[in-house]
Amino acid sequence: MSETPAARRGRGRRPAAEVRAAVLAAAGRILLRDGMRAVTFDRVAADAGASKMTLYKWWPSPGALAAEAYFARSRDALDFPDTGDLRADLIAQLSAFVRLLKEEGAEKPVSELIGAAQMDPDLARAWSESYALPRRELARVRLRGAQVRGQLRADADLDIIVDQLWGACYHRLLVLRVPFDESIVARLVDHALHGAAPRSA
Amino acid sequence: MSETPAARRGRGRRPAAEVRAAVLAAAGRILLRDGMRAVTFDRVAADAGASKMTLYKWWPSPGALAAEAYFARSRDALDFPDTGDLRADLIAQLSAFVRLLKEEGAEKPVSELIGAAQMDPDLARAWSESYALPRRELARVRLRGAQVRGQLRADADLDIIVDQLWGACYHRLLVLRVPFDESIVARLVDHALHGAAPRSA
Structure with a gap:
C-alpha cells in the first residue's frame, strides 16, 4: 500500500x-x-x-x-474559441479536432477505445461519462451562447448540431472508415448552418 | 470437401x-x-x-x-423510397433505419461489428466494403436524384448529407451511447435540409 x-x-x-x-x-x-x-x-x-x-x-x-x-489530454486542443464569429469558431474547433485525430496520434487510440466500449459495458460507461458526454456539454455551452445571440435559430436542436458536426467526423472514422482531413470542415459547418436544400425551398 | x-x-x-x-x-x-x-x-x-x-x-x-x-438482411428494410417528396422519403428511410437498430435487434450486432472492426483490419475492410460503402452509395444515388430535380442545392455535398443523417444516428449509438428513437428523425432531416442558422443569415 x-x-x-x-x-x-x-x-x-x-x-x-x-x-x-x-x-x-x-x-x-x-x-x-x-x-x-x-x-x-x-x-x-x-x-x-x-x-x-x-x-x-x-x-x-x-x-x-x-x-x-x-479528456484531460485533449481539453486544451479542443477548447471552443468565442470570437463572436460562430462559423469561424466552429471551423477552428473542428479543424483542431480533426488535427488531433489525424496528425497528433489520437485516431488509433480513440477508435480502439470506442471500439472496445461496444463489447465492454464498464468501458462504455467510462467513455460516455468521462469523455463523450462532458465534451458534448462543452459544445452545447458554446452553441447555446450563439443561440442566445441569435446566430442559431431559437428552435435549433443543439444536440443535433453536435451530431452533425463532430458525429459526422466519427462516422467517417469509425463506420465508413474512409480517410478525411481538415478540408471537409468548412463544408460540414456550412451544411450544419445552412442545410442542403435550395434557399428558396 | x-x-x-x-x-x-x-x-x-x-x-x-x-x-x-x-x-x-x-x-x-x-x-x-x-x-x-x-x-x-x-x-x-x-x-x-x-x-x-x-x-x-x-x-x-x-x-x-x-x-x-x-447488408443482405437489411437491404429491403433500408430501401430508399422515391415518392418525389425528398423530406418525407428521408424521414421514412431513416425511421426504418432507427427501427431496425432499436426494435428489430440490429443495435447490438451492428455495434459489435463496428466495435470489433476498430482493432481488426480484416473485419474493418469487410465491414466497409460489404456494408458501409455500398449503403453510402445507395444513399448517394437517392440524393443525386433529388439534386438533379433541384430539391438539393447544386453545390450540396452528398457525402456530408449522409454523414449528417445516418452518421448522426451512429454518433448517438456508438460514441455518445445515449438512447434515441424515431422521434429524432424529422429534426435530423430538417436540420440537414435547412440548417440551424436563422434564414436571413
Whole structure:
C-alpha cells in the first residue's frame, strides 16, 4: 500500500490532486503514443511515479483511466474559441479536432477505445461519462451562447448540431472508415448552418 | 470437401447462388438473434445446410460473412423510397433505419461489428466494403436524384448529407451511447435540409 519511491518528495506524499494530474498526464502520453492496450495500471503507475494501489482505488479499470486521460489530454486542443464569429469558431474547433485525430496520434487510440466500449459495458460507461458526454456539454455551452445571440435559430436542436458536426467526423472514422482531413470542415459547418436544400425551398 | 446431406437435393448440388443466399440468410438470422460472436462457420454451415469448406472458400472470416449478411438482411428494410417528396422519403428511410437498430435487434450486432472492426483490419475492410460503402452509395444515388430535380442545392455535398443523417444516428449509438428513437428523425432531416442558422443569415 505504500507509495513508490518516486511518489515521495521531501518528507511527505504529494497532494492527491497532484498525483491525479500526473497519472492522467502519464496515461494520456502512453495512450497517444502506444495505443489503448499499452495503458495498464503497472505502466502508468511507473511512469507517473504513483502507487498502483492508488490507481486501483481511483479508477475501476485501465480503460476508464484511458478515457479520462484522453479528456484531460485533449481539453486544451479542443477548447471552443468565442470570437463572436460562430462559423469561424466552429471551423477552428473542428479543424483542431480533426488535427488531433489525424496528425497528433489520437485516431488509433480513440477508435480502439470506442471500439472496445461496444463489447465492454464498464468501458462504455467510462467513455460516455468521462469523455463523450462532458465534451458534448462543452459544445452545447458554446452553441447555446450563439443561440442566445441569435446566430442559431431559437428552435435549433443543439444536440443535433453536435451530431452533425463532430458525429459526422466519427462516422467517417469509425463506420465508413474512409480517410478525411481538415478540408471537409468548412463544408460540414456550412451544411450544419445552412442545410442542403435550395434557399428558396 | 463434400456437401452435407442437407445441402443435397434430389440428384445434384444446389446452385452456388442458392447456397450463397441460404448462407447469408442463416448468418443474418444468427447475427440479429444472438450477436456477432454467434456467427461462426460451424453454426452458419449447419443452419444453412452448406459445407463449412464452402464458407471458408467464399469468406475470409466469420466477421466478413456477418458484414455481408447484415447488408443482405437489411437491404429491403433500408430501401430508399422515391415518392418525389425528398423530406418525407428521408424521414421514412431513416425511421426504418432507427427501427431496425432499436426494435428489430440490429443495435447490438451492428455495434459489435463496428466495435470489433476498430482493432481488426480484416473485419474493418469487410465491414466497409460489404456494408458501409455500398449503403453510402445507395444513399448517394437517392440524393443525386433529388439534386438533379433541384430539391438539393447544386453545390450540396452528398457525402456530408449522409454523414449528417445516418452518421448522426451512429454518433448517438456508438460514441455518445445515449438512447434515441424515431422521434429524432424529422429534426435530423430538417436540420440537414435547412440548417440551424436563422434564414436571413
